[in-house]
Amino acid sequence: MTWEPERLDDQRHLSEGDPGGMLPAVAASAAHVRTGYRNAVEARVDRLVGQGRPRAIVVAGMGGSGIAGDILAAVVGNGAPLPIVTLRSYQLPGWVGATDLVIAVSGSGDTEETLSVATQAVRRGCTLLAVGAPDSPLEAIATQASAVYVPVPVSGQSRANLWLLAVPLVVAAAALRLVQADADLFERVARSLEDMAHRCRPSSESFVNPGKSLAMHLAEGVPIIWGSSPAAAVAAYRLACQLGANAKYPAIHGELPEVGHHQVALFDGPMAERDIFADTAGRTIRLVVLRDVEEHPQVTRRREASLRAARERDVPVTELTAEGVHPLERMAALIGLGDYASTYLALGYAIDPTPVSAITEVKARISQ
Numbered sequence: 335m336t337w338e339p340e341r342l343d344d345q346r347h348l349s350e351g352d353p354g355g356m357l358p359a360v361a362a363s364a365a366h367v368r369t370g371y372r373n374a375v376e377a378r379v380d381r382l383v384g385q386g387r388p389r390a391i392v393v394a395g396m397g398g399s400g401i402a403g404d405i406l407a408a409v410v411g412n413g414a415p416l417p418i419v420t421l422r423s424y425q426l427p428g429w430v431g432a433t434d435l436v437i438a439v440s441g442s443g444d445t446e447e448t449l450s451v452a453t454q455a456v457r458r459g460c461t462l463l464a465v466g467a468p469d470s471p472l473e474a475i476a477t478q479a480s481a482v483y484v485p486v487p488v489s490g491q492s493r494a495n496l497w498l499l500a501v502p503l504v505v506a507a508a509a510l511r512l513v514q515a516d517a518d519l520f521e522r523v524a525r526s527l528e529d530m531a532h533r534c535r536p537s538s539e540s541f542v543n544p545g546k547s548l549a550m551h552l553a554e555g556v557p558i559i560w561g562s563s564p565a566a567a568v569a570a571y572r573l574a575c576q577l578g579a580n581a582k583y584p585a586i587h588g589e590l591p592e593v594g595h596h597q598v599a600l601f602d603g604p605m606a607e608r609d610i611f612a613d614t615a616g617r618t619i620r621l622v623v624l625r626d627v628e629e630h631p632q633v634t635r636r637r638e639a640s641l642r643a644a645r646e647r648d649v650p651v652t653e654l655t656a657e658g659v660h661p662l663e664r665m666a667a668l669i670g671l672g673d674y675a676s677t678y679l680a681l682g683y684a685i686d687p688t689p690v691s692a693i694t695e696v697k698a699r700i701s702q
Contacts, residue, residue: 335683337553342546342682348536351681354688356580357536359494360673364527367666370486370501371520377484379502380509385461387510388435391418392426393503394451395439398493401572402439402465402500408565409504409662410513424450432459437506439499441492443470452476465502491688493579496572496669497527504662515662523666526658530670545674551652552577552679555620556605557585560593562637563626565661569668570624576676580687583679594636601647618650624668625655 341347348357393403403420410418421427424447430436436455440448443466452472455462456479464476468485476483486498501520508515534545541547559574561567567589574587588597600606605619621644623637644651654671656664680687 335685337682338684339540339550339553339682341684342540342543342549342678345536347684348681351684352677352687354490354686356491356494356677356680356687357674359490360670360677361531361535362494363497363666363670363673364524364531366495366497367501367520367524367527370498371505371517373486373498374484374502374505377482377502379463379482379484379506381482382435382461382463382506383509385435388416388461389433390416390430391435391437392421392430392451392455393418393437393439394421394426394448394455395499396422396445396447397575398496399439399441399445399448399466399499401496401568401575402503403437404568404571405500405662405665406437406503406507408568408665409515409660410507411564411661414512416512421451423447426451426454426458430455430458430460434460436460436462437503438462438464438466438472438476439503440464440466440470440472441486441488441495441499443467443472445472448472449475456481463506465499491579491690493576497666515660519660519662522658522660523663526663526667527670530667530674534671534674544671546678548652548654548671548675549678549682551620551650552583552622552675553682555618555650557620557622558593558597558600559585559587559622559624560590560597560637560640561588561624561626562590562629562633564589565628565665566624566626566656566668569656569665569672570622572669573622573624573672573676576673577679579690579693580676581680581683582685583676583683590633590640591630591636594640598640598643601644601649606647606649620650620652622652623654625653626664627656628661 407418438452462481466472484502559570561570574585577583658664
């Protein structure tokens with residue numbers, strides 16, 4: 335597989351190379367925000383208020399469904415009066431009990447790890463909120479437990495339905511008065527994603543298309559993706575996941591200031607060396623920093639120092655700054671751009687971004 339950037343402006347290639355429609359799926363993000371909000375309201379997630387404020391919130395989900403929990407925690411922020419934990423496993427922690435809220439999220443509605451946790455939550459008497467496909471095993475568990483269930487019209491790969499799954503969680507948090515999030519906020523997020531879809535549309539050429547430009551930065555290197563706040567760190571993790579699933583491409587992610595205590599050492603390693611006399615470029619690291627307007631002052635100092643250290647060692651650097659007032663807006667802007675970049679990176683390598691054959695193979699072997 336070779337990287338050919340000219341493929342990104344070949345409209346025929348972009349169409350034929352994406353038979354599963356990942357680019358259109360990414361472009362549907364704005365509609366997913368509106369649908370997720372509408373379905374959450376129609377499902378009456380505000381009924382959770384009748385159970386009182388929980389002691390803790392545990393979000394169970396895998397893959398993109400798990401990222402919905404990370405989004406919730408970042409939106410509520412450090413000022414939350416309770417812990418919000420994302421659980422990516424089969425087992426509900428022993429400390430979770432009847433005073434806690436468990437949110438089970440599964441795009442397909444049949445993710446075995448999530449079903450296991452949802453079942454345990456019901457047995458322990460936890461309040462349960464579930465989000466997933468209609469008429470699914472997850473809905474059956476929620477219905478039997480008289481729990482709130484938000485059915486969402488997922489289609490295609492679960493990772494392309496992030497906002498359908500994440501928005502109902504934020505609506506629930508707003509109902510519990512953990513965060514300010516009203517209809518106007520979700521409309522602003524939707525409009526921001528619509529603007530991103532317009533700027534990153536396939537017909538927009540690489541030199542003005544931010545999604546294609548970021549893909550070109552990432553190509554032929556190993557990205558180290560840092561977020562400068564909890565919100566930006568979620569976007570960094572999402573980008574690393576999307577690079578793996580869409581482009582089958584490796585990436586490292588982390589959050590400042592933590593990465594300054596270990597990952598910064600990579601600037602002095604073998605992957606940071608560049609031979610300017612080589613006939614072909616070697617695979618070297620590239621630092622990608624996702625910046626947030628809400629940075630701790632010391633994080634800003636560490637970010638600036640780290641960037642200076644990288645540039646002094648000739649490590650290529652890409653900086654992206656989140657746009658928007660609310661944390662959800664800023665996350666959406668960064669996540670939307672990353673979703674496009676990962677898809678264009680796949681297409682630049684002539685890789686179909688939709689299938690994940692290795693994941694499918696592993697699941698099949700487990701089920702035998």
